[in-house]
Amino acid sequence: MDESITKELESLKQKVAELEKKLKWSESFLNEILGMTNVIVVHLDLNGNVVLINKAVERITGYASDEIIGKNWFSTLVPKERYPHVWQLFESFKAKGEVVEHFENPILTKDGEERIISWRNSTLKRDNEIIGTLSFGIDITESLYILDQFVDQQRSYKALIDNLPGIIYRCKNDESYTMVRISDKCFNITGYKSEDFISKKISFGELILDEDKKSIQKQIDEAISLNKPFQITYRIKTKDGNIKWLWEQGISILDENNTYLEGYIIDITEKIKAEEQLELQREFFKQLFENSPIGIVILDKYDKIIDVNEAFQKLFYFNREEVIGLSINQLIVPPDLKSEGLNLSNKVLNDEVVITETKRMRKDGTLVDVLVIGYPILHKGERVGIFGMYKDITEQKKVYEMLKQEKEKIEELNQLKSSFLFNISHEIRTPLNSILGFSDLLIGELADSQLNDLKEFAESIKRGGIRLLNLMDNIIEISLIESSKTELNLEKLNVIMVLDPVVNSFESVASEKKLTIEKDYQSDFEILTDAKRLALVFRNILDNAFKFTDRGGVKVRTYKKSESDTRSLGVIEIIDTGIGISEKFMAKLFEPFTQESTGLNREYEGIGLGLNLSKRLIEILNGKIEIESKSEKGTKVRIIFNLED
Template sequence: MAILRDITKKKEMVNALKTSEKKFRNIFNNSNDAIAIYDLKGNVLEVNEIACEFTGRNRNEILQNSIIDMVSPGYRARLTEDLKQLYEDKYSIFETFILSKDGVSIPVELSNRIIEYENQTAVLSIARDITERKESERKLKESETKYREVVSSIDALFWKADVAEDGSFINTYLSPFADKLYGVEKGILGNDWAKSFSYVHPDDLPGLFQKLNEIIKERYSLNNYEYRVIRPDGTQLWVYEKAISNVNSEGAVQIFGTTVDITELKTIHDELVVERDLAQKYFDVAKVIMLVLNTNGNVVQINKKGCEVLGYEEEDIVGKNWSENFLLEYFREQVEKQMEYLLSNNKKKIEYHENPILNSVGEERWIAWNTSILSNKNGDIEGILCSGQDITERKLFEENLVDAKITSELANRSKSEFLANMSHELRTPLNSVIGFSDVLYNETFGELNEKQRKYTENIHKSGQNLLKIINNILDLSAIEARTTELNCETFFFSDVLKEVRKNMIPLATQKNISIDIDTEDMILMNGDKNKVIQILNNLISNAIKFNNNDGSILIKAQNIDNEINISIMDTGIGIPEKEIEKLFDPFYQIDGSTSRDYGGNGIGLALVKYFVGMHKGDVWIESQEGIGTEVHIKLPAEQKIASRIVN
């Protein structure tokens, strides 16, 4: 009799166990770290080949020892405590020292875990050699120690802080020199930045905080600055500081800096600056009159150029009072007041004035003076340094120029008055001619034949053109005679623009030219309405006159920041670039020949410029030949005075 039992699953489990154990052995023996398995009493149950190489022992030697015996004597008690904690936590990592066979202590990092091994609870420990890491840590510690020793031996303050999100300084550090710099007992400051700021001069503290904030914002940019420190004993120091900010690996903003005492250097520098400035002033004026006066106005020193202009020897000048001996009597009081003002106000800048002096032969010589005070290192005024240039010939030229200008203005005014009078004389009979021609043209006294109508129309148009010319001459003459005023009123600019367009449509229709307006309806303006209309009439009539048949004109206007911006753009013949600047000159015309194609008298644009200027506005032209012209005008929407005479 036989009993059969299916052991397939058992066989599979055995095979799986063998496979798992094989994998474990493979990992165990091929690991780069030393691995040991020991029971809860510390008896070593198994080690890999790396552990043998690591300790310098063979496998049997290690298996005959306790794991405690493998650790350096000084760390065995700590290991025992760590293993007890491991039994509770099941997993731990700590550092210790393994003792090799030849007695060398090797630093390792132990990773420990409780496992089941061969049907018993055991500990699996993986030891990683951290000799290089420990050496790096040792060197870093030595470096930090040396750095602190160097910092402590240098007469400079080293500081550092982290910048919190609210802008405050945290985790601050001040090197030991801080106590010496601020003149306090050792340890008083510590790393307290707030206390260190209390020693900064009150006038310099706002600027210091502003500079620190700029440094924090300008990452990785080295900045330097100076400020004053007041010690508890009242001593004032000048310090020089360099600082930079960055962002560390954790994303925190940090600021670093050094501070050194430059009080002595500052004093020396200030003295050198005074001496240099004095020497430079002497050098700068060496080729002109160079004169030094004391606070009483007596001559201390004068150069050869000064002696040459005055006509005296140096010994005849030095020691004498400048005002009493070398100035004209009617100028003495003025010059003395200038000197008193210069001395009393302790003005650092150079003052300029002109006055005549009297030379040895009684001749007046006009001198242009540059004067500056002379101070010692304590800031006390010691005198006045004067450099002067003989401008007598220039003065004579200026006087002649003024006389010529007055003569020219009188002649120009006479011309304007003559033109105004003549224009008035011409306009009176011309109005009669225009009026009667208008009566005839309208056939008030009877019908006209075709020839009579044509001649009457020509008389009427020619009269109107001549009247327009005379009116322009009158306006120009009034401007040059300075009798033109602004009569300001408030009006809608868009209404004026539409009115002018309406009046210009018949003229534009003759050449089939379209006139379009692009403007806001509610543009208010305070100004001389009649002059604004005249400005627009002149510009739009020019745009029609110089436009091509079937052309177009676009007028734009808008109020930008209480300023009315106007542009008049046409599709006409354009203007040569070299001629644009001259267009606003009175009577100037591009085509000046007697057989001009477009007519005109060169007054319209001149009046436009004058009237725009009276409104404190601006006008300019942009143009391209063969493409067209665009005139730009800017006029203030409001005038500050009701009326004003143009200058």
């Protein structure tokens, strides 16, 4: 029996030894695995003290096992003041006995570096009692960094896509161009949102105009067959009904199930419109260039001919092919005008516009009178050529010469007329003065007689003589002005000293017509003038005022008026209450030999020289004359002089 027990004990010892051997091997194997793995293994007791760690903890934290085991994990690696939420989780575990199975939190390594650990946690029990926690952790710091980089790249990519002016897309190569991916810029171009295309609420193919669809598919198919990118231009109808031109560049992506298209689309509507407008302008210029009756030449910046139009060829007898590339000055400028031609070219090359009349030489050597116009051609502010025009003015020259000769004849006749009028006025003036003298004697002799008819006859002779004498004075002045022989006797004069005697000379006329004369000399002022000519102006204007006034009277005013701080005006106004002037006749008021009432039955005397002469004399005396009048409302004549300070 003892032997049997002994054998049993020996057997048990062998089994225990084998189990211990296996256990040691298992522990060794487990320790080997735990040592080799990059997964952190941490066993904490209920107080958070470290019971067990593996080599990965040492590698990641920088602490040796003897620096951690037995120490509080949280105090060592997760400072409370920095990571309070981690402490709160462990305190919750201690209170409730439940761990958070998965969470991520940072730890501080021995050298102060922060590492992010992703944990898997479980509770450890003995005899059904919790004795601590067992946690497996993976260092995800680099992974998070890579993820952040990826997110940043995605964000940058999205920002890039969103800020591109066109559409980035991926679609199926089917009739509808079914979109798999399309950027948000599609809304700006089509009026539809990206989700409208992705959800198939609308297909891109539906937007393309029917007449463009076949051409698009043909170009895409050809590009796919050659394994090349495609570039296509087509039109779509947007959501709001507008037609837009699009330019698309893409490439086919082949997989085992479908062929996809990827590419970029931009709106080129404005570009197409600009090109159409440019083409229209080109065509307009081409037709203007070819059909212009004026010879046109286009030169480069070296004065060489680039092109000429039909009119240029006809004007100078050259064919276009003969002149391209030749110097314009060598081609059509006569030898004796070479310097002139070079000077004109230099002016245009210095950005001047030249317009001149000159002569140019045809292919057969004959000369032609031309009007030359030269413009610099500028591109982005830089001179790139010259635009020249040549107009044949041979006929105009002939007409000009003829008109010049006619003008000279007219001027000669005008001189003869002026001389004739001047001479005849002098010839008439001499006997007229005699007649006036005898009429004065006759009036004096008859003053005390009862021969009233004879007295009236003598006074009529005197009035007619004075009127004729005034007419002669006007004619002489007109003749002097037209022959440029007016000689002024300028002196500083008080205007009232010239004006008042003339006004007084009309007292007998006013008395005879029962008209009033009102003098309102508010200011006297001096001007540099010719007393004789100024008095003649006053006499002509007053003569009209009394002639055309039957009721009321004539008012004469003088005053000064400030035009600015440094300039003042002297004004003379002659105002009547006569018949006035119609609005229609005002435009002809200063024309010589014109009167509102004409013909043999006209009511008022005169030949229409007074106002014309007055205006011309006032302008010679550096003044100006203004007239305000309405029919049946009287007339105001205003004479204005600048006064010296």
